[in-house]
Amino acid sequence: QSVLTQPPSVSGAPGQRVTISCTGSSSNIGAGYDVHWHQQLPGTAPKLLIFGNNNRPSGVPDRFSGSKSGSSASLAISGLQAEDEADYYCQSYDTSLSGYVFGPGTKVTVL
Amino acid sequence: QVQVVQSGAEVKKPGASVKVSCKASGYTFTSYAMHWVRQAPGQRLEWMGWINGGNGNTKYSQKFQGRIRITRETSASTAYMELSSLRSEDTAVYYCAREAGSNDAFDMWGQGTMVTVSS
Numbered sequence: 001q002s003v004l005t006q007p008p009s010v011s012g013a014p015g016q017r018v019t020i021s022c023t024g025s026s027s028n029i030g031a032g033y034d035v036h037w038h039q040q041l042p043g044t045a046p047k048l049l050i051f052g053n054n055n056r057p058s059g060v061p062d063r064f065s066g067s068k069s070g071s072s073a074s075l076a077i078s079g080l081q082a083e084d085e086a087d088y089y090c091q092s093y094d095t096s097l098s099g100y101v102f103g104p105g106t107k108v109t110v111l
Numbered sequence: 112q113v114q115v116v117q118s119g120a121e122v123k124k125p126g127a128s129v130k131v132s133c134k135a136s137g138y139t140f141t142s143y144a145m146h147w148v149r150q151a152p153g154q155r156l157e158w159m160g161w162i163n164g165g166n167g168n169t170k171y172s173q174k175f176q177g178r179i180r181i182t183r184e185t186s187a188s189t190a191y192m193e194l195s196s197l198r199s200e201d202t203a204v205y206y207c208a209r210e211a212g213s214n215d216a217f218d219m220w221g222q223g224t225m226v227t228v229s230s
Contacts, residue, residue: 036216038156045206045223046156051216089156093215099172100146100158100215 003028003094004103011109017078020106022090023071028101030071033093037066037075040087040105049088050075082110113137115145115207117221123228128195131224133207140188141165144210146217147181147192151203161210162190197228 005023012018022035029035037050048057050066053073063079073092077084090103118132133145146161160171162181169181180193190207205224208217 034214034216038217045220046208046217047220048211048216048218051211051218052214057218091156091217097173099160099170102148102156102158104155 002104003097003101004090004092006088006090006103006106008104009107009109011111012080013111014080014082016080017076018080018108019077020075020088020090020108022073022075022103024073024092024094025071027096028071028092028094029068029073031095033095035066035068035073036091037064038089038091040089042086046089077108080108080110084108085110113209113219115209115219115221117205117207117224120225121227123197123226125198125228125230127197127228128193129197129226130191130193131205131207131226133190133192133221135188135190135209138209140183141185143212145181145183145190146208146210147179148206148208148217149203150206150223151200154203156206157203159192159205164190194226197226199228202226202228 010018034052038046039049040046053068054066065076067074087105089105094101115135121129141164143164147159162169183190207221209219211218
């Protein structure tokens, strides 16, 4: 059973907008802890994509945006490009586990 | 530039221990925490623990308590993760990741170290 849940996959045509949800509970996202998003391209290490719910590190295109509401968060990718094909993981802190948790990951496919 | 570089792949027998290193460069090692995360084949990322680069304090995931030890050598700007009593389920890629200074996001990841546990 996952502490954070994500859809296994989402897909879209080039140029379209896709969103990935991350649902938590009152012991993590709902408790006010920040949500961060990481992108993992095939065969590579993860890379920080969004931090503090809705902030982009330097160098991340503004096509990527994050939001948080209640016990859930979302990552949106607009103007989908072939290079966006990757696995995307949400991350937060959980007080009941006293540690950091990741979602199961969502595979984005560009049709 | 800021980077963290990990040691190479390891093959271990069940019951053995493994020690993975993570060398930081391009920033002040003692000003940041370092986390360890693993990813079994086809599985999600799993947080294992972290160390405060300044005072050496550590915190471990309940899942690995008693089997994990994270240390650091400040003179070498290097963090280490040692996992003992290895079993086949520990076969995974192990990553170190720096915690950002202004928030708890992992803003710099190592390239990963593959650890294979097999008899």
